[in-house]
Structures are given as structure tokens and as C-alpha cells.
Amino acid sequence: QASIHNTWTMMQEKGRLSAAQLEKAHEALSLSNSLEGLADCDLVIEAIVERLDIKQTLLRQLESIVQADTVLASNTSSLSVAAMASCLEHPERVAGYHFFNPVPLMKIVEVVRAAKTSGHVVERLTALAKTVGHRAVVCGDTPGFIVNHAGRGFGPESLRALGDAVAPVQVIDRLLREQVQFEGKGFKLGPFELMDLTAIDVSHPVMESIYHQYYEEPRYRPSVITAQRMAAGLFGRKTGEGFYRYIDTKKQELPWPVLPDVLAEDAPCSSVWIAPMLDTQPPWVLESLQHFIGEAGLACQADDQASTNALIVLCPLGEDATSMAHRLGLDASRCIAIDTLFPFGWKQCSVRSIMGTITSTRKTLAMASKLFSSDGASVALLGDSPGFIAQRVIGMIVSIACDMAQQAVASPRDIDDAVRIGLGYPVGPMSMGDAIGPKRLLAVMDGLYATTQEPRYRPSLWLKRRAQVNVSLLHQSASF
Known part of the structure; x- marks a missing residue:
């Protein structure tokens, strides 16, 4: 309770809450020392440890306590909502409700519709999110939902470029921060800066989990680089060294590679x-x-x-x-x-x-x-590479999002907004593709696939069809 009050006080100090809103929030908050205290709730959201068996036990207990029309929601980021609900008499009342930390600042929530989730439950959760000022994005009960799924392009493809000896980490990071420009903005952090911040012992298992949950889909293949660094304990900022070294949590910059000089004996280029x-x-x-x-x-x-x-x-x-x-x-x-x-x-x-x-x-x-x-x-x-750095990374980000839209994981608009807000990208992946031009981006993916013959670079049908008829990547067909 003290932690919640401190967060609200900080928000008031920064002008995000008025004094009246703060007082109203304090009055509305109440605590319970037992599950029985939740009996009259219209909605219960669990956010306990990410273990299926423990969550199932909790949900079974809650189902025996709450009202018949109470919605049971899970804040899980990685577990199957259908699996959690499978132990209940009424699985239709269960949905995923995945918020991002810090919740007051990250104005996005994934509403996860499992196989038996009632449409009415999805509507109630979506309406509540709107009431509290969050953008609700509705998605299927698939590995990674929207945000963690769509994030497989940025880091893994950068790791692939590093593994191909295309450029060192500081060059890849800077190119994606500064060379990439959407609406005058690049990525806030480069991929290796981001992995050091989140910690490799967190990010690498997520890469492996999604890869295996999608039955070794080539687009999501993890890198041996992060596996080796995790084994060596080079987790990032929290251990003082990852892809960069840190002194008192401050990143130590790596030198920019020296370029070859024009020599006096070189014939001038005119x-x-x-x-x-x-x-x-x-x-x-x-x-x-x-x-x-x-x-x-x-x-x-x-x-x-x-x-x-x-x-x-x-x-x-x-x-x-x-x-x-x-x-x-x-x-x-x-x-x-x-x-x-x-x-x-x-x-x-x-x-x-x-x-x-x-x-x-x-x-x-x-x-x-x-x-x-x-x-x-x-x-x-x-180093000579198909797609430089920017082309291959942006191409993979957009291709994965297009595959998600094709698979109906979520609507293209929800995918775009979820990635922009949840991952802090300058714009969403569909908007990236539209800014570059679907035909041009298709040429990038065609080139990558033709050059490498690797299935990870195969052009998405969603991208290909929209490039062929020259429409936005956000376009949904009438029969969708």
C-alpha cells in the first residue's frame, strides 16, 4: 500500500495527478488479507509468479469464492490463458489482461482472448482499459501475445548482423538510433544497449521460449551470442558488463572504428x-x-x-x-x-x-x-552484407508484424499501436512499412531472401499483396 501511495504522490508532483484525483484514489484503495475479501469484486486480476500450476490453483480458489459473473483475468506475459482456464468450470470468464511496467506510464494493455473466452468478457476489459486511460489491444492467445512477439525483429536480427561480423555493437546501436528516422525519430536505445538494460539472463530465455513455442520458426531463431554471454555471467548493466562495460551503472562508450585514409600516392578520384x-x-x-x-x-x-x-x-x-x-x-x-x-x-x-x-x-x-x-x-x-543494418532490421520488424496480421493474432491497427506504445518504437511496424513504401520494403525482403536463401527472410504474404495493389499495410480486406 505504501508503495502504491508513493507512486501516486510522485505522479502528483510531476503534474500527472491533481490533488483531488490523488485523494479520490486513496479513498478507493482497500486491502484484503484473504481471498474471501474479493467475493464481491466484478473483476479480479492475478499477477502472481509465472508458473502455470500455481496460477491454476489460485484461479480454482477464486472461482469458488467470487460471483458467477465476475471476470477472472491474468496479467501473465508468457503463459497460455487457455491452459490457465482449462481447470475451471467456467473458462469463458477468463482472459489475459497484460499490463506493462510501470503501469501508470505505459498506457497499453493486451486483452488476450483465449479459445473459450466470452466476447462479453473481452468487451468489459476493453471498456475498463479505456476508462482508466489505457489503449486496449485485443489479441489471440498466442506465444508472446502482441508486444513480446513483435519484438523478435529488433534484437534477434541485430544479433544476427553481429554474428555475421557486419559491424560491432556500438556501430549497430548508433545506426539504429540515428540513421533510422521515422517522423524525425530513431530508436531510443540501440538493441545492445537495450539488452544490457533488460539483462541478457532475462532477454535470452524469452527469445528461446518464443522460438520453441512457434516450433522453431526461422524468423525467431535466437543467437548463440547471448547464450554464451549468459553462460559467462555477462548479463549487462546489473553485473557491470554485457555488450558494454559499466562503471557505477554508467555505460562506457566504445570507440568508433577507424576508417581507411586516402594516401598521398593514391590517384585522385574526380x-x-x-x-x-x-x-x-x-x-x-x-x-x-x-x-x-x-x-x-x-x-x-x-x-x-x-x-x-x-x-x-x-x-x-x-x-x-x-x-x-x-x-x-x-x-x-x-x-x-x-x-x-x-x-x-x-x-x-x-x-x-x-x-x-x-x-x-x-x-x-x-x-x-x-x-x-x-x-x-x-x-x-x-562488412559486405545483404541489407546493411537498417534495411535488414527494419525489414524483419515489419515482416514479423505482417505475419502476425496475416495470422489474425490481432488487427493491424492494434499491432501497430501495441508495438509503438509497448516497445517505445518511433512508430508502429505497419507505419514503418508505409513510410518506407510497401513495394520498396518488399524489394528489401526479396533481395534478402534471394541472396541468402534463408526462410527467415521470406517475404510475408501480407506485405506482398499490399505492395502488389499499392495499399497501406494497415489495410484489412473486407473478407478478413
């Missing part, structure tokens, strides 16, 4: 040739690139082929630099690829990502690094 792009790239990509090259003081060749000394710039979607150079019949040693998924033009961003082919020369890498940092932005030189 021109740049831009390789042909996919039709799904919007016109502003070529225009921004041409303008950037001009502002940097270089000539942009308009010929059908690159001259002998020109730097060749590639703009792949879901494809690695080596594969694109080979597909176009270009001299791979002179090629450099730049990620153009988000605005990258002259003084438009703080960091850009580039990657060479496996045969790009030191001079090519040095010239490209100098060119794309000429306006003062940082440059991340990545």
Missing part, C-alpha cells in the same frame, strides 16, 4: 558513377546522391558505363555489394554501396553506412569514406 537502381527506389534517392556528389566537389558521370578511374556507387535494396556488382557486370574492386533506405543527403543525417564488395580496394574504401563524410557526418564502414 568523378563518381552511380550504378542502375531498382525501379522501386524513389526518384529522391538518385537526386539526393547526385546533389551530394556535386556538393562534395566531384563530377557525377552520366555515361552508360563508368570511366576507368571513377568510383562506382551502388544503392542496393536487400542485396549485398558483391552480388549487386556481379549482377550488373561491374568491376567489384571499384564498387562501394551506400544505404539509401532513409534520407542520407548533404547535411541530412549524422551517420551514413557504406560497404564495399569483398574485392573493393583500400583506395576505393578510403575514397568512399572521404566522400560520404565530407559534410561532417560519421561513416560506418560495414
Whole structure:
């Protein structure tokens, strides 16, 4: 009780509660030392230990005490609501009601509809959430519900990029904080900063649990990296070391990788040739690139082929630099690829990502690094990778959400809002896909799948169909 009162007092001090609201809340709160004290309640929400047997025992006891029309709800984040309700005479009165901590600030609640849950129960819980100022999202009784399910794109795909030696953790974190931009915002924390904050001994078991509950679905495959770190006790901030080191809980920054220098004996690069792009790239990509090259003081060749000394710039979607150079019949040693998924033009961003082919020369890498940092932005030189960092991570976030909509886990709007509020993303995953463009994002996933031949990157049918007819990823068919 004291803890609850302290929370309310803090909210009043921050202007989130008035004095009258605080007094009313104090008067409304009452405690009971026994389950019998809950006999007259219209709704009982359990939030005890996450063990199915213990929750079932509690629910059986409650069913024998409360009224016939009392709703029994569980705040579980990981257990099957149907399994909890299976031991009751009236499983239709049971639903999931999953809030997020801190509850007064996280204005989202998942209303979980199990196989036998009454529609009336779902309606009552949804209405109550609205009354207390929370956004209720209704979902099926599936592993991870909405938020923990949709979160399988951000961390696991970043771990995959780290495991592929595409970039170190500090580069991946910064690219996803700063290069990614939706409505002027990136992610608040990079994936490795976030895993250190939540603790790897918490996040890795969740990754494994959802992977196994979905019968080893490739999109959700965990990483050996977190398994190794958990075994070593490198849990993150709480142990003083995870992906970063911490002194008095303060993260110790890792140095930015050194870029190759242009040497005195290098022949100067005076021109740049831009390789042909996919039709799904919007016109502003070529225009921004041409303008950037001009502002940097270089000539942009308009010929059908690159001259002998020109730097060749590639703009792949879901494809690695080596594969694109080979597909176009270009001299791979002179090629450099730049990620153009988000605005990258002259003084438009703080960091850009580039990657060479496996045969790009030191001079090519040095010239490209100098060119794309000429306006003062940082440059991340990545290992050759399909989808850079931003493309593959955003592509997976959107693809998983699209699969969830296709499987009717929840409505696309509920998925979008749940992820935006529950995970703190700049916008929801469907809105991410719409901002990039469904056709363009489909090209990213097509490229990733064609290059890697891995089922985890297969394009979602929800995404593919909406890209084909050029409608929003939030669109639901009339027959849905």
C-alpha cells in the first residue's frame, strides 16, 4: 500500500495527478488479507509468479469464492490463458489482461482472448482499459501475445548482423538510433544497449521460449551470442558488463572504428558513377546522391558505363555489394554501396553506412569514406552484407508484424499501436512499412531472401499483396 501511495504522490508532483484525483484514489484503495475479501469484486486480476500450476490453483480458489459473473483475468506475459482456464468450470470468464511496467506510464494493455473466452468478457476489459486511460489491444492467445512477439525483429536480427561480423555493437546501436528516422525519430536505445538494460539472463530465455513455442520458426531463431554471454555471467548493466562495460551503472562508450585514409600516392578520384537502381527506389534517392556528389566537389558521370578511374556507387535494396556488382557486370574492386533506405543527403543525417564488395580496394574504401563524410557526418564502414543494418532490421520488424496480421493474432491497427506504445518504437511496424513504401520494403525482403536463401527472410504474404495493389499495410480486406 505504501508503495502504491508513493507512486501516486510522485505522479502528483510531476503534474500527472491533481490533488483531488490523488485523494479520490486513496479513498478507493482497500486491502484484503484473504481471498474471501474479493467475493464481491466484478473483476479480479492475478499477477502472481509465472508458473502455470500455481496460477491454476489460485484461479480454482477464486472461482469458488467470487460471483458467477465476475471476470477472472491474468496479467501473465508468457503463459497460455487457455491452459490457465482449462481447470475451471467456467473458462469463458477468463482472459489475459497484460499490463506493462510501470503501469501508470505505459498506457497499453493486451486483452488476450483465449479459445473459450466470452466476447462479453473481452468487451468489459476493453471498456475498463479505456476508462482508466489505457489503449486496449485485443489479441489471440498466442506465444508472446502482441508486444513480446513483435519484438523478435529488433534484437534477434541485430544479433544476427553481429554474428555475421557486419559491424560491432556500438556501430549497430548508433545506426539504429540515428540513421533510422521515422517522423524525425530513431530508436531510443540501440538493441545492445537495450539488452544490457533488460539483462541478457532475462532477454535470452524469452527469445528461446518464443522460438520453441512457434516450433522453431526461422524468423525467431535466437543467437548463440547471448547464450554464451549468459553462460559467462555477462548479463549487462546489473553485473557491470554485457555488450558494454559499466562503471557505477554508467555505460562506457566504445570507440568508433577507424576508417581507411586516402594516401598521398593514391590517384585522385574526380568523378563518381552511380550504378542502375531498382525501379522501386524513389526518384529522391538518385537526386539526393547526385546533389551530394556535386556538393562534395566531384563530377557525377552520366555515361552508360563508368570511366576507368571513377568510383562506382551502388544503392542496393536487400542485396549485398558483391552480388549487386556481379549482377550488373561491374568491376567489384571499384564498387562501394551506400544505404539509401532513409534520407542520407548533404547535411541530412549524422551517420551514413557504406560497404564495399569483398574485392573493393583500400583506395576505393578510403575514397568512399572521404566522400560520404565530407559534410561532417560519421561513416560506418560495414562488412559486405545483404541489407546493411537498417534495411535488414527494419525489414524483419515489419515482416514479423505482417505475419502476425496475416495470422489474425490481432488487427493491424492494434499491432501497430501495441508495438509503438509497448516497445517505445518511433512508430508502429505497419507505419514503418508505409513510410518506407510497401513495394520498396518488399524489394528489401526479396533481395534478402534471394541472396541468402534463408526462410527467415521470406517475404510475408501480407506485405506482398499490399505492395502488389499499392495499399497501406494497415489495410484489412473486407473478407478478413
